[in-house]
Amino acid sequence: xxxxxxxxxxxxxxxxxxxxxxxxxxxxxxxxxxxxxxxxxxxxxxxxxxxxxxxxxxxxxxxxxxxxxxxxxxxxxxxxxxxxxxxxxxxxxxxxxxxxxxxxxxxxxxxxxxxxxxxxxxxxxxxxxxxxxxxxxxxxxxxxxxxxxxxxxxxxxxxxxxxxxxxxxxxxxxxxxxxxxxxxxxxxxxxxxxxxxxxxxxxxxxxxxxxxxxxxxxxxxxxxxxxxxxxxxxxxxxxxxxxxxxxxxxxxxxxxxxxxxxxxxxxxxxxxxxxxxxxxxxxxxxxx
Ligand code: FAD
Numbered sequence: 001x002x003x004x005x006x007x008x009x010x011x012x013x014x015x016x017x018x019x020x021x022x023x024x025x026x027x028x029x030x031x032x033x034x035x036x037x038x039x040x041x042x043x044x045x046x047x048x049x050x051x052x053x054x055x056x057x058x059x060x061x062x063x064x065x066x067x068x069x070x071x072x073x074x075x076x077x078x079x080x081x082x083x084x085x086x087x088x089x090x091x092x093x094x095x096x097x098x099x100x101x102x103x104x105x106x107x108x109x110x111x112x113x114x115x116x117x118x119x120x121x122x123x124x125x126x127x128x129x130x131x132x133x134x135x136x137x138x139x140x141x142x143x144x145x146x147x148x149x150x151x152x153x154x155x156x157x158x159x160x161x162x163x164x165x166x167x168x169x170x171x172x173x174x175x176x177x178x179x180x181x182x183x184x185x186x187x188x189x190x191x192x193x194x195x196x197x198x199x200x201x202x203x204x205x206x207x208x209x210x211x212x213x214x215x216x217x218x219x220x221x222x223x224x225x226x227x228x229x230x231x232x233x234x235x236x237x238x239x240x241x242x243x244x245x246x247x248x249x250x251x252x253x254x255x256x257x258x259x260x261x262x263x264x265x266x267x268x269x270x271x272x273x274x275x276x277x278x279x280x281x282x283x284x285x286x287x288x
Contacts, residue, residue: 001075001103002104002140003045003075003077003104003140003142003172003173004172004173004199004200006044006075006265007173007200007264007265010262011288012258012259012262012263012264012265012287012288013044013264014043014044014265014268014281014284014288015043015044015045015046015047015175015202015265015266015267015268016267016268016270016277017046017048017268018034018035018038018046018064018270019048019049019052019272020048020058020060020064021272028060030272031060031272032067033274034272034273034274035067035068035071035072036274037274037275038270038274039072040278041277041278041281043074043268043281044075044265045074045075045076045077045104046068046074046075047076047077047078047079047106047175048064048076048077048079049061050080050081051081051110052079059096061078061079061080062093062096062100065077065097065100066100066101069101069102076102076104077106078104078106079105079106079108080093080105080108081108081109081110082107082109082121082122082125082127082128083109083111083112083113083120083122084110084120085120085121086120090121090122090132091135094132094135094137094139098137098139102139103139103140104139104140104141104142105132105139105140105142106141106142106175107125107129107132107141107143107171108128108143109122109125124165125144125166126162126166126168126169127169129143129170129171130169130170132170133170140172140173141170141171142173142174142175143173143174143175144174144175145163145174145175145177145188145192145201146159146177146188147176147184147187147188147189148177148184148188148222150162151221156191160192160195160197163192163195163197164196164197167198167199171199172199173199173200173201173202174197174199174202175201175202175267176201176202176203176267177204177221177223178204178206178221178223178269179204180223180224180225180250181223181224181229182203182254182258184224185203186261189201200264201264201265202263202264202265203258203263203265203266203267204269205254205255205258205266205268205269206251206268207248207250207269207276207280208229208233208247208251209247209248209273209276210243210244210247213271214233228250229250232246232247232250233246233247248276248279248280251280252280252284255284256287259284259287
């Protein structure tokens with residue numbers, strides 16, 4: 001199923017992100033437990049990261065997409081980065097994806113690895129999107145967007161113009177970086193619509209359920225931390241169970257506000273934790 005068709009009615013779409021386990025430290029079978037644990041949530045689709053967070057990029061992303069599609073009868077989006085790839089590498093992957101029947105790709109530049117040197121044929125995600133579209137593949141393409149501006153962008157205007165290029169190149173759906181301040185998302189949404197970006201934009205929500213997660217996430221993506229959020233986190237910093245419950249409650253509060261404001265979709269960064277996904281979705285199930 002093509003993802004954009006999910007946005008045809010007025011309901012808010014609910015999706016999840018999972019990542020392949022790091023092969024060096026975890027057995028690949030852990031992802032099967034994650035998928036089994038989140039199946040009762042019945043997400044509209046699941047996206048699977050590619051080489052993110054230090055994971056070595058390999059074909060496990062695509063194998064996991066195949067399982068999501070075939071075993072759980074759920075649409076899957078395969079993330080695909082291009083910054084260190086040549087056209088022949090991308091062609092190999094696209095052919096593999098076609099072979100296993102994955103229809104949706106989240107086309108990304110990926111984070112630059114200065115040590116690896118620049119060996120890629122693609123500078124931006126929009127180059128990858130254009131390449132896929134012009135090569136005759138029938139994949140539907142999604143892209144990433146940044147409510148609080150991408151860390152390397154010159155500014156919000158330049159970032160929105162770059163996003164418009166991504167959509168003009170063929171992205172039919174966008175998923176946002178995580179944020180903790182809904183007003184930042186609404187401001188971004190307004191700018192995007194003014195710039196003529198009309199595709200569905202899903203809001204990325206990450207429930208923060210332990211302290212180390214906050215430090216890691218904020219240093220990686222630069223999300224701002226509103227006072228309400230830092231108050232909650234510091235109040236329960238010494239009580240892991242309370243922090244977990246408070247992190248879930250904060251995310252649910254964000255989601256209820258987003259649904260009330262007519263968000264196209266909510267994309268939940270599950271961190272492969274079925275308990276988090278189940279707690280969030282049972283709190284909002286009646287609103288779906
Ligand atoms: P781009 O859209 O190419 O943007 C990168 C920078 O270049 C931005 O500053 C933008 O403003 C600028 N820019 C873009 N196009 C142009 C242009 N034409 N002219 C001038 N400037 C331009 N990383 C992984 O490694 N694996 C994953 O699976 C993964 N999944 C992600 C999922 C989501 C929803 C998000 C939000 C991010 C994900 N990332 C992932 C991280 C992502 O790869 C990084 O944020 C990366 O730094 C940027 O990727 P991009 O595709 O957004 O890049």
